[in-house]
Amino acid sequence: MTRTFTCIICPNGCEITAQYEGTRVDAIEGATCPKGADYVRQELTDPRRNIATSILVEGGELPLVSVRLDKPIPKKDIFRVMEAINQLKVTAPTVIGQVVLPDVCGLGANVIITKNVAAL
């Protein structure tokens, strides 16, 4: 089978065409760097994404603080992870990199703070 992918690893957004059978990749064309081929292999076997959202913060100069995952999770688990993140609440001040939920849904990724929110 042949499928064309838009690589999302960097802003170049290479169009990569792959020939494959099931999870066996026979040929990859169009990637301008090695990461493109890795991306396509990952997409064909186990597509993963990072997600970013925000959670409530108490006593801060803003009502919300942004968070993301420190590594990508399977695409199919995105909404399950969003549900888990939506339960979270932190107290100001917050610091970039602070782990608010380790190993979210047992997927091996941590939910980390991405903004310094000062306490009021």
Place this chain on the structure above:
Amino acid sequence: MNVERHQAVVVGGGPAGLAAAIQLREKGIDDVVILEREHRTGGILRQCIHDGFGLTRFGETLSGPEYAQRFVDRAEELGIPCLTDTTVLTLEADRTLTASGPAGLRKIQGDAVILTMGCRERTRGALAIPGSRPAGIYTAGVAQEYINLRNLMVGREVVILGSGDIGLIMARRMTLEGAHVKGVYEVQPYPSGLPRNIEQCLNDYNIPLHLSHTVTDIHGRERLEGVTISQVDEHFRPIPGTEERVDCDTLILSVGLIPAGDIANGSGLAVDGRTKGAFVDEHYQTNLPGVFSAGNVLHVHDLVDFVSLEAEALAAAAAEYLKQGSLPPCPLEVKAGKNVGHVIPQRISGKRGFTLSLRVRQPMKKVTLTVTQNGREVLRRKFPKALPAEMIQLAVAAEKLETTGDLEVSVE
């Protein structure tokens, strides 16, 4: 009114202004001050919580706030004074700024003034969409601020007009927050956002993208109830008979960004009608001596990494200007040739290398970019594709240039 004087005054504490101020200090300019309208520096990155920032500048993928914090921290380490809650109202040709802040009105003059005010979004008014004026119509950036900073959800059934990157990012963001994004409608026959955002923000969530379509009517009195969508012809005129009503409570506009250079109106600053930003030379100096411009106020970028890099290049030149009192004259014009929408810089010296930025007019595959001078090729580069959504940047080496003769940039 007393006029405060500084070596360098930076207008705007977003990614461009912070990078410029830091670089000026690192180049030995001690008296640098930043004027920032908001309560904190960092600019629009405060609400860009998605990742993908920093790949070029830092070699890793960060969220917007994390990217900004690196510059905020460095500016603090260097002790760069930053007047926040301070809005610059006007710039005059003698580099005097009038600013309104917590201490009232003040006048500040810089030996160099650095314009890094960023850009703003086009609105419904700019498009002149007919219909009623209910609540529920937002620009993508406003929706992003409400959702990401203020904990306010803007709506549940969403239509997005325009395929700019912020609209695509918001399609995904609203989907994650439980909204139903019914579709993205783009008047052009091609998307205006980056291909990776089409992939990871729309395709990942099965959000349809309708090209050559636009909103031709708006329905609802108090709150938006629906929009009429029409297909358009090659001149962007709605095709009668293609109207279709789509029920929604929210319309998000992602229909373009415009450099926010208003403070310079009346200063005599020359503006390029194509970029809506200043005309600059290879030093990012405008036609007003000592006034420099970079980042999204100069021309709208796709990526903050290139905003930072451009502002740093500006700062290197501005530091030289402050130390030497002048920069080499730039009499040669850089012209946008075939298929090129605009170029930055518009003028060069012909004696130094420079960074050329441009956008193509329409999507093309397997293209060759050429820069010519006096009928001779200065540079030739092949690209597998060229899209209006992707700014092209490349270095032009000094050795290849002659000191007379305009340059022309073409893509075929």
